[in-house]
Every structure is written in C-alpha cells, then in structure tokens.
Amino acid sequence: xxxxxxxxxxxxxxxxxxxxxxxxxxxxxxxxxxxxxxxxxxxxxxxxxxxxxxxxxxxxxxxxxxxxxxxxxxxxxxxxxxxxxxxxxxxxxxxxxxxxxxxxxxxxxxxxxxxxxxxxxxxxxxxxxxxxxxxxxxxxxxxxxxxxxxxxxxxxxxxxxxxxxxxxxxxxxxxxxxxxxxxxxxxxxxxxxxxxxxxxxxxxxxxxxxxxxxxxxxxxxxxxxxxxxxxxxxxxxxxxxxxxxxxxxxxxxxxxxxxxxxxxxxxxxxxxxxxxxxxxxxxxxxxxxxxxxxxxxxxxxxxxxxxxxxxxxxxxxxxxxxxxxxxxxxxxxxxxxxxxxxxxxxxxx
Numbered sequence: 001x002x003x004x005x006x007x008x009x010x011x012x013x014x015x016x017x018x019x020x021x022x023x024x025x026x027x028x029x030x031x032x033x034x035x036x037x038x039x040x041x042x043x044x045x046x047x048x049x050x051x052x053x054x055x056x057x058x059x060x061x062x063x064x065x066x067x068x069x070x071x072x073x074x075x076x077x078x079x080x081x082x083x084x085x086x087x088x089x090x091x092x093x094x095x096x097x098x099x100x101x102x103x104x105x106x107x108x109x110x111x112x113x114x115x116x117x118x119x120x121x122x123x124x125x126x127x128x129x130x131x132x133x134x135x136x137x138x139x140x141x142x143x144x145x146x147x148x149x150x151x152x153x154x155x156x157x158x159x160x161x162x163x164x165x166x167x168x169x170x171x172x173x174x175x176x177x178x179x180x181x182x183x184x185x186x187x188x189x190x191x192x193x194x195x196x197x198x199x200x201x202x203x204x205x206x207x208x209x210x211x212x213x214x215x216x217x218x219x220x221x222x223x224x225x226x227x228x229x230x231x232x233x234x235x236x237x238x239x240x241x242x243x244x245x246x247x248x249x250x251x252x253x254x255x256x257x258x259x260x261x262x263x264x265x266x267x268x269x270x271x272x273x274x275x276x277x278x279x280x281x282x283x284x285x286x287x288x289x290x291x292x293x294x295x296x297x298x299x300x301x302x303x304x305x306x307x308x309x310x311x312x313x314x315x316x317x318x319x320x321x322x323x324x325x326x327x328x329x330x331x332x333x334x335x336x337x338x339x340x341x342x343x344x345x346x347x348x349x
Contacts, residue, residue: 027078028056028297029056029058029059029298030046030055030059030083030296030297030298030299030302031058031059031078031081031082031296032046032058032059032060032081032082032084032286033061033063033068033071033081033083033085034063034064034065034068034069034085034181035065035086035180035181035182035284036062036087036176036180036182036228036229037114037181037182037229037246037247037249038085038086038111038284038286039060039062039085040249040250040253041284041318041321041323042058042286043060044317044321045302045305045306045318046058046302048311048317049301049302053298055297055298055301056298058298058302062227063179064176064177064180064227065084065085065086065087065088065181065182065184066178066179066180066181066184067179068081068084069084069090069094069097069098070097071084072084072098072287073097073101073103074101075101075102075103076101076103076289076292078295078296080289081289082288082289082292082293082296082299083286083287083288083302084286085284085285085286086284086286086287087114087182087185087247087284087285088181088184088185088282088283088285089108089283089349090106090285090287090344090349091349092346092349095344095346096346103289103291104291105290105291105341106287106289106343107287107288107290107303107337107342107343108337108344108348109285109286109287109288109303109334109337110283110284110285110326110330111284111306111312111318111323112283112284112312112318112323112324112325113273113274113281113283113284113323113324113325114247114281114283114284114322114324115247115248115272115273115278115280115324116182116185116189116246116248116280116281116282117245117246117250117260117280118243118260118261118263119236119243119244119246119259119260119261120236120241120242120243120259121240121242121257121258122256122257122258123240124241125167126259126260126262127159127166127167127262128261128262128263129166129262129263130194130263131190131193131194131197131263131264132194133166133194134191134194134263135190135193135213136154136162136194137156137159137171137173137221138171138216138217138221138222139191139195139217140153140215140216140217140218141154141212141215142155142156143198143200143201149200154217154219154221156221157170157171157221158170159171169241170221170241172221172239172241172243173221173223173243173244173245174222174223174224174235174243174244175222175223175224175225175245175246176227176245176246177224177227178224180227182229182245182247185280186245186280187213187214187216188214189280189282190279191214191216192209192214193279195209195212195213196209229250232244232245232246232250233246233250233253233254233257233258236257236258237257237258243261244258248268248273248324249321249323251322252321252322253321253322263278264279266279268280270324274324284323288338288341290343293341300341303338304335304338304339306338307331307334307335307338309331312325312326312331313325313331
C-alpha cells in the first residue's frame with residue numbers, strides 16, 4: 001500500500017515528469033546501482049534499513065561506477081535507478097550527461113575513504129612495490145630499458161626483470177575492468193603516480209600523458225576480472241603467484257588468507273588511508289536522484305540511515321566492514337546536505 005504522502009507526491013510530479021509511466025510509478029523499492037567497492041557498505045545499510053523500518057529492503061546491483069553513472073544519468077522515471085554508488089567522484093562529463101537527459105537535481109554524498117590494495121596469498125612472500133614499479137609491471141608501453149626518452153612495448157615478463165630485488169616470478173595481476181571506479185582510481189593514482197616519475201612523460205601534454213599512464217597491458221600479464229572482487233580474492237587463495245587489485249574492505253574481509261603489498265614502503269591501514277599517507281587512497285560516494293525522492297518510498301530515509309553516526313561514524317557499524325570514516329566536520333556537513341537534498345552545481349567537479 002502506498003503511503004498518503006507518497007501518493008500526493010506522485011500526483012504532483014506526474015504532470016512535470018511525463019516519462020513516469022503507470023507501471024514505473026508502481027515501484028516501491030529503492031533501486032541502487034554502481035560501484036562494486038561501495039556495494040558491501042550499501043548492502044549492510046540496506047539490510048538494516050529493511051529490517052528496522054517499514055520500507056522494503058533496497059535493491060542493489062553491482063555494475064561498476066562507470067556503468068552505474070550511465071544507468072543513473074539515462075533519465076527521470078522509476079524505470080531508472082534512484083541512487084548510484086561510486087568509488088570515485090562523478091566526472092564533469094557524467095554530470096553533463098545527466099543534465100542532458102533531464103537528471104538535473106543530484107545530491108552528492110561522500111561516505112568515507114578507501115584504499116586500493118595490491119594483494120596476494122599469505123602462502124606467498126609479501127611484496128613491497130614502488131609506484132614506478134607498479135607502472136612498469138602493468139603499463140602497455142614503458143620507457144625503453146636501454147635508456148632515452150622513448151616508449152616501447154612492455155618487455156617485462158618477471159618481477160625480477162624490473163628490479164633484481166623482486167621475485168623471479170611471472171608478472172600476473174588480476175584487476176577490475178574499465179567500467180569500474182576502482183580501475184579509474186587505480187590508473188589515476190597508482191599508474192599515473194608511477195608514470196610521472198619519468199620526466200619526459202610528465203612533460204607531455206595532459207591527454208598524451210594520460211594515454212601513456214592509463215593504458216594497461218593486454219598481453220596476459222594483467223587480466224580483467226569483472227566487477228566481482230570476491231572472484232579475485234578466490235583466485236589469490238588458489239594461486240599464490242597471482243596478485244589482485246581491489247578495495248581495502250575486501251582485504252579486511254579476507255585478512256586470514258590474503259595480505260597487502262606495501263606501496264612506497266607504506267602498508268594500507270585505516271590510519272594511513274585516512275591521512276593519505278598510503279599512496280593509493282581514494283574517497284567513496286553515492287549520488288541521489290532528487291526527482292525520485294518522494295515518488296519512490298524510502299529514498300531519503302535510506303540516505304539518512306547511511307549518514308547517521310551509528311552507520312558511518314568513528315564507531316559505526318560500517319567501520320566493522322572496512323569503511324574509513326570522514327572527519328566529523330565533513331560527516332556533519334554531508335549529513336545536512338542529505339537531509340536537505342542539496343543539489344550539486346557541477347562546479348564541484
């Protein structure tokens with residue numbers, strides 16, 4: 001049964017949102033898509049929300065950040081998602097896509113921080129890599145090992161080919177696909193960070209530089225593993241010579257079987273991620289389609305549950321599953337924006 005306030009909101013919005021078909025209006029469950037990294041946090045909130053309120057448990061789908069934005073920005077109407085999760089900030093081009101399709105009022109919610117880890121089985125030796133070594137291992141083209149300002153197809157087959165102090169094992173790394181926010185963040189932070197240690201690449205025009213730094217090798221050393229990070233974890237447990245790239249929360253969940261590589265000598269921990277001492281730290285978000293709030297029951301209430309101190313605070317239940325909390329002042333400001341459904345202007349991006 002649709003609540004009276006919801007029915008009024010539907011009637012009021014029907015005239016302005018002609019795309020809302022009669023079948024679409026019947027949906028009474030919050031629809032969330034997006035990041036596989038944010039998915040575990042959102043799932044915990046959704047399950048508690050379903051148990052502790054009169055609203056149905058929100059429906060979640062792990063599509064990757066990029067895939068989530070495409071679905072979210074496709075239009076207004078309850079045939080489209082209400083919320084999208086993202087393990088990176090929305091791009092200006094995605095905001096513009098939303099605007100073109102009538103998704104004009106969007107509330108951005110920064111939920112906390114996360115680290116991207118490179119991990120392997122605890123049955124193998126723990127690795128310590130620099131950002132430059134990560135780039136040299138995974139880039140499609142790298143500076144010529146013979147010297148000079150020239151790029152060549154990646155010749156490195158073993159870790160020891162890059163540095164004799166590294167293991168004499170084949171480079172084999174599983175990671176997320178291009179639709180993933182984890183992939184976006186990894187290439188922008190880790191790959192680009194290592195790439196820019198070479199002066200002639202850093203001096204390139206931005207577009208050319210990003211093409212070099214962000215282009216992952218395709219010869220089998222790097223394997224795209226899809227959006228299910230748990231599959232990567234399972235592979236690491238089975239194959240001690242393979243490394244995997246995923247969010248810190250998956251390391252936490254599987255800490256008995258896998259271990260993190262230290263990057264530039266720093267291990268990923270809640271403290272090193274929160275203060276950005278760990279080199280591959282990033283922020284996590286979700287985005288609310290404001291036009292759907294009041295039409296689909298529970299959108300505002302779900303978002304408010306996510307942003308309570310009991311959920312995302314320093315001692316909240318999301319900390320237990322690996323979320324690194326934002327500073328208290330940031331949490332308070334963001335929670336206020338959620339209560340008010342404060343729309344983005346686009347200038348933030």
